[in-house]
Amino acid sequence: MLGLQIVLRSCRAAQKGSIRKISALYITGDKANENYATLQPYLDFAGTFDEAASLEQSIASRGLDISVESVFRKYQKYQTHHEQLQRVVGEREAVTKNLKEVTKKGGSELQIEELKEQGKTLRNDLKALKQALYPIEDDFIHDFLHLPNRLHAQCPTGDREVLLYRHSLPGSTSNVPSHLERKDLIHFVDNNRYYMMEQAAHFDVNAMQSLGRYFVTKGDFVQTANPDFVRCVLLEANATPLADYHMVREEHLQNKINTAYLTGGAAFESYLGAMTKLCVYPSVLPLRYVCCGRSYNRAEAQHYGPTPSLYTATQTNAVQSFVATQTADEANAQLEHILSLAIDFYKALDVPFRIVYAPAASLTPSESLRAVIEVYAPSLQRYVCVGRISNYGDFVSKRILFSTRREKHYDFLHLVGGPVLYTTRLIAALLEHNIRLVDCKLVGASSSGGKPTMEQDLQQFKDLFT
Amino acid sequence: MKLLTNAQKLLLLLRRQRSSRTTTVQAHDPSAAGQPALTSAQLDELEKNVELRHHRNNVPLIRKLIEASVRGDRSVEQQLEEELGQLPNATHPRLLDYGDQPRELAQHVQREMPLKPKEFSELARALNLYRMDHLGNYTGHKSYYLTGHLATLEQAIIQYALQSVTKHGFRLISVPDILPKEVIESCGMRTEGERTQVYKLDTGECLSGTSEMALAGFFANKVLPEEELPLKVTAVSRCYRAETSGLQEEKGIYRVHQFTKVEMFAICTPTQSEAELEEFKNIEVDLFKQLGINFRLLDMPPCELGSPAYQKYDIEAWMPGRQMWGEISSCSNCTDYQAKRLAVKYLRASDGQVQHAHTINGTATAIPRLLIALLESYQKGDSVEIPTVLRPFMDGQEFIARSKRIPETKLVKFIKAA
Numbered sequence: 106m107l108g109l110q111i112v113l114r115s116c117r118a119a120q121k122g123s124i125r126k127i128s129a130l131y132i133t134g135d136k137a138n139e140n141y142a143t144l145q146p147y148l149d150f151a152g153t154f155d156e157a158a159s160l161e162q163s164i165a166s167r168g169l170d171i172s173v174e175s176v177f178r179k180y181q182k183y184q185t186h187h188e189q190l191q192r193v194v195g196e197r198e199a200v201t202k203n204l205k206e207v208t209k210k211g212g213s214e215l216q217i218e219e220l221k222e223q224g225k226t227l228r229n230d231l232k233a234l235k236q237a238l239y240p241i242e243d244d245f246i247h248d249f250l251h252l253p254n255r256l257h258a259q260c261p262t263g264d265r266e267v268l269l270y271r272h273s274l275p276g277s278t279s280n281v282p283s284h285l286e287r288k289d290l291i292h293f294v295d296n297n298r299y300y301m302m303e304q305a306a307h308f309d310v311n312a313m314q315s316l317g318r319y320f321v322t323k324g325d326f327v328q329t330a331n332p333d334f335v336r337c338v339l340l341e342a343n344a345t346p347l348a349d350y351h352m353v354r355e356e357h358l359q360n361k362i363n364t365a366y367l368t369g370g371a372a373f374e375s376y377l378g379a380m381t382k383l384c385v386y387p388s389v390l391p392l393r394y395v396c397c398g399r400s401y402n403r404a405e406a407q408h409y410g411p412t413p414s415l416y417t418a419t420q421t422n423a424v425q426s427f428v429a430t431q432t433a434d435e436a437n438a439q440l441e442h443i444l445s446l447a448i449d450f451y452k453a454l455d456v457p458f459r460i461v462y463a464p465a466a467s468l469t470p471s472e473s474l475r476a477v478i479e480v481y482a483p484s485l486q487r488y489v490c491v492g493r494i495s496n497y498g499d500f501v502s503k504r505i506l507f508s509t510r511r512e513k514h515y516d517f518l519h520l521v522g523g524p525v526l527y528t529t530r531l532i533a534a535l536l537e538h539n540i541r542l543v544d545c546k547l548v549g550a551s552s553s554g555g556k557p558t559m560e561q562d563l564q565q566f567k568d569l570f571t
Numbered sequence: 572m573k574l575l576t577n578a579q580k581l582l583l584l585l586r587r588q589r590s591s592r593t594t595t596v597q598a599h600d601p602s603a604a605g606q607p608a609l610t611s612a613q614l615d616e617l618e619k620n621v622e623l624r625h626h627r628n629n630v631p632l633i634r635k636l637i638e639a640s641v642r643g644d645r646s647v648e649q650q651l652e653e654e655l656g657q658l659p660n661a662t663h664p665r666l667l668d669y670g671d672q673p674r675e676l677a678q679h680v681q682r683e684m685p686l687k688p689k690e691f692s693e694l695a696r697a698l699n700l701y702r703m704d705h706l707g708n709y710t711g712h713k714s715y716y717l718t719g720h721l722a723t724l725e726q727a728i729i730q731y732a733l734q735s736v737t738k739h740g741f742r743l744i745s746v747p748d749i750l751p752k753e754v755i756e757s758c759g760m761r762t763e764g765e766r767t768q769v770y771k772l773d774t775g776e777c778l779s780g781t782s783e784m785a786l787a788g789f790f791a792n793k794v795l796p797e798e799e800l801p802l803k804v805t806a807v808s809r810c811y812r813a814e815t816s817g818l819q820e821e822k823g824i825y826r827v828h829q830f831t832k833v834e835m836f837a838i839c840t841p842t843q844s845e846a847e848l849e850e851f852k853n854i855e856v857d858l859f860k861q862l863g864i865n866f867r868l869l870d871m872p873p874c875e876l877g878s879p880a881y882q883k884y885d886i887e888a889w890m891p892g893r894q895m896w897g898e899i900s901s902c903s904n905c906t907d908y909q910a911k912r913l914a915v916k917y918l919r920a921s922d923g924q925v926q927h928a929h930t931i932n933g934t935a936t937a938i939p940r941l942l943i944a945l946l947e948s949y950q951k952g953d954s955v956e957i958p959t960v961l962r963p964f965m966d967g968q969e970f971i972a973r974s975k976r977i978p979e980t981k982l983v984k985f986i987k988a989a
Contacts, residue, residue, distance in 0.1 A: 143708035143709070144708070145984075145985040147985075147986050147988060148988060149988060150988070151988075292789065294747075297747060297749040297774075297776060298747040298749065298750065298751075299745075299747060300744055300745060300746060300747070300785075300789055301744065301745035302742070302743075302744055302745075303742065303743075305745070306742075306743040306744050306745045307743055309745045310729070310733065310743070310745075310807055314726050314729075314730065317726065318726075321723065322966070327718065327719050327974070327976055327977060328718075328719065328720075328722040328723045328726070329716055329717060329718050329719075329722045330716065330717035330721075330722040330725050330831075331710075331716055332706070332710040332711060332714035332715065332716065332829060333809060333811070333829045334710055334711040334714065334828075334829070335709070335710055336708060336709055336710065336711065338708065338709065339709055339710075351749070351772040351773055351774060351776075352772065352773040353770055353771075353772060353773075353778075354770070354771045354772065354773065355770075355813075356767075356813070360708070363708065365711050367749075367772065367778070369809075370809075370829075375710065377709070378706055378709035378710035378714065378716075379702060379706075379710075379716050381709050382705075382982040382983050382984070383978065383980070383981065383982060384981050384982070384983050385978035385981070386978065388975075389975075389976055389977070389978045392976075392978065396722070397726060398809075399748065399809050401748075401749070419749070420747055420748060420749065422745075506983055506985065506986055508983070508986065515983075515986050551730075551963065551964055551966070
């Protein structure tokens with residue numbers, strides 16, 4: 106219980122730490138000289154404030170220190186100023202139009218001068234109003250962007266996780282030696298640097314490839330390979346705490362506030378790059394993607410310390426899932442689909458694991474629900490996360506403009522996804538369970554890959570003569 | 572030719588020279604007895620090597636620093652050490668008359684090229700297999716996504732390469748991609764300066780440009796028994812390179828900041844290293860022969876060796892869509908250049924002496940350029956044939972055709988709130 110409270114506190118701290126004074130996601134006009142806006146997020150004011158009760162409940166359950174009422178007041182102030190500005194814009198346009206007509210009809214000079222003066226005054230008013238609006242807009246929009254997603258009905262609002270699935274119970278043996286004792290297989294330097302040898306190294310590659318393949322063949326997913334850097338604008342769109350990833354120092358960075366972070370290709374955020382501003386035909390939905398690659402999340406490690414080990418390492422091979430659907434119901438079904446494929450994989454390994462819904466307080470602001478796949482780590486005597494599938498609703502899609510066209514409307518897509526495997530932690534747990542990695546059954550493993558086919562034999566025979 | 576090319580040895584010589592005036596040569600290091608001081612002739616030879624390799628000529632500076640050091644100015648020793656550390660490795664005598672051009676050793680023509688070949692980007696985009704446009708603001712300059720069967724092909728190539736090299740006795744190691752800058756610099760890569768190819772993180776650590784760096788770091792400060800050599804390892808890793816290029820022939824995924832590579836690395840004795848390099852070369856040639864692409868083997872001239880290599884082979888594949896040869900693989904013998912910087916040693920069986928080892932590195936497969944060569948060579952109208960050796964890793968699939976399940980890149984500028 107104490108452990109959970111620490112985890113929750115660190116999550117909240119991380120979330121709070123991520124609040125920046127300046128955002129790459131929304132740049133007001135006064136700052137547009139030095140920084141350019143790369144994306145104009147869809148800001149759904151009406152939809153957000155219409156159901157304030159569910160938003161307040163989400164904020165309270167997540168343990169966030171945000172007052173909806175205060176944000177709403179800022180919204181009203183912003184609206185008032187914005188409307189005033191729009192009025193002046195309208196008046197100025199009318200004067201311009203009038204001036205054109207009067208000039209065309211050969212109106213008196215006095216009349217023309219009067220209109221010109223009026224136009225000048227309005228131009229100055231507009232300039233003054235804009236200057237006055239920038240800080241109001243800044244203040245409101247940034248608070249607005251920090252409002253969290255609503256919670257999914259299944260998300261636990263209490264302090265505890267809710268068990269969804271469990272496979273074999275952990276043994277009662279205490280004082281199980283750490284996987285780091287296996288010096289023949291693991292050379293651990295620090296959280297950023299470790300080496301795995303022999304069967305551990307083979308499992309590291311094979312498990313990732315097999316599960317990726319299983320998602321393609323059994324789950325009808327499309328495989329991708331993604332970039333490893335994600336810029337700040339997307340981390341903000343996804344409400345990812347910036348401290349989760351290492352920042353990359355780039356020479357000649359044009360947009361100083363849109364810096365790059367090392368997420369790894371098998372990170373959810375990496376998929377967002379390909380989805381930003383993308384409008385897809387409904388025929389490709391549900392869009393199911395899976396990717397094998399690296400993940401470099403350094404925040405999760407804090408949960409499994411203080412002793413550094415493979416459980417706390419930043420780098421891991423991972424399998425990442427990403428699904429976009431048109432409706433919330435389809436998103437729910439896809440989350441189940443991903444979990445059922447993951448269950449097949451972990452069941453075949455016959456390692457004690459469970460799937461839980463994480464409590465609201467541990468979610469990032471964009472998640473509405475998170476299912477966590479956890480294997481039992483004997484040396485820590487607790488479950489550790491080897492995957493986590495989240496439902497984001499259309500919260501993130503609105504921010505990155507990921508949509509589909511329905512008649513004349515844009516429907517923002519519902520996103521579901523997350524890593525289904527972190528190989529490093531799984532290897533650590535398997536070793537502590539005394540499971541021989543070479544004996545592990547990997548669903549999705551290619552049956553023919555390991556043995557040469559007749560064609561290969563023939564080729565090798567031919568090669569003898571070339 | 573015996574060039575003294577490493578910092579430790581030269582500095583040691585200087586220190587001994589100084590100490591020999593006041594004390595006797597230390598008994599535990601018999602090699603120092605009677606060791607000549609660093610002569611002007613040796614410096615001349617170092618300078619000749621630097622010029623041959625088109626390396627920054629810091630020998631005049633080294634001369635001055637040595638003079639100052641000999642005069643007893645100890646404050647210059649660190650600078651001298653740094654400058655000596657930046658000298659390149661010695662050069663294989665075979666290469667001395669190569670000039671600036673590589674020598675083509677063999678050309679392997681294995682298939683007829685398509686008549687009107689498309690370039691990779693055009694081909695992959697038409698088949699919906701790749702995206703590289705409008706990503707700079709989101710995932711960075713020259714970032715790319717491989718989609719559908721092209722992503723599956725990447726994994727198939729990794730499996731194929733691993734299967735091949737492990738058959739040759741290479742042991743797989745999982746390696747870190749985030750390394751301290753000292754490890755990277757010890758491999759002969761500079762991490763500072765305007766034109767550095769190395770990415771740095773907020774922690775001050777660096778991103779590895781090739782797993783050779785992590786592997787070399789793994790064996791740092793180790794003394795291996797001679798019986799274990801040659802010790803051959805392989806790794807699959809992400810490679811990060813800050814280099815960029817605006818050249819038309821390097822467009823698309825030809826030169827990118829991030830890619831996956833299967834690397835081979837070996838630690839061996841000085842007597843084994845030349846033969847070991849030949850084995851690396853033969854494995855690489857065999858890998859690409861099996862893949863059925865057209866390629867040539869080049870023996871690289873001194874100016875193309877970089878700092879650490881004593882000799883180096885490159886393999887260039889014919890990329891019919893680009894109508895050019897593109898480097899897809901290489902292997903180098905770094906002799907004791909990296910080993911001395913990282914203190915990788917072995918225990919000589921004959922006399923029990925601890926000696927510096929030699930290191931060899933080579934590319935088994937680097938994904939993006941190999942994908943270019945494969946797709947451009949294997950294109951057949953509206954599809955791409957999968958090389959026979961890769962089919963077992965792709966459930967026997969023979970062709971890659973256009974996928975309708977992957978959305979086309981149709982972008983909106985903004986969506987107005989209702």
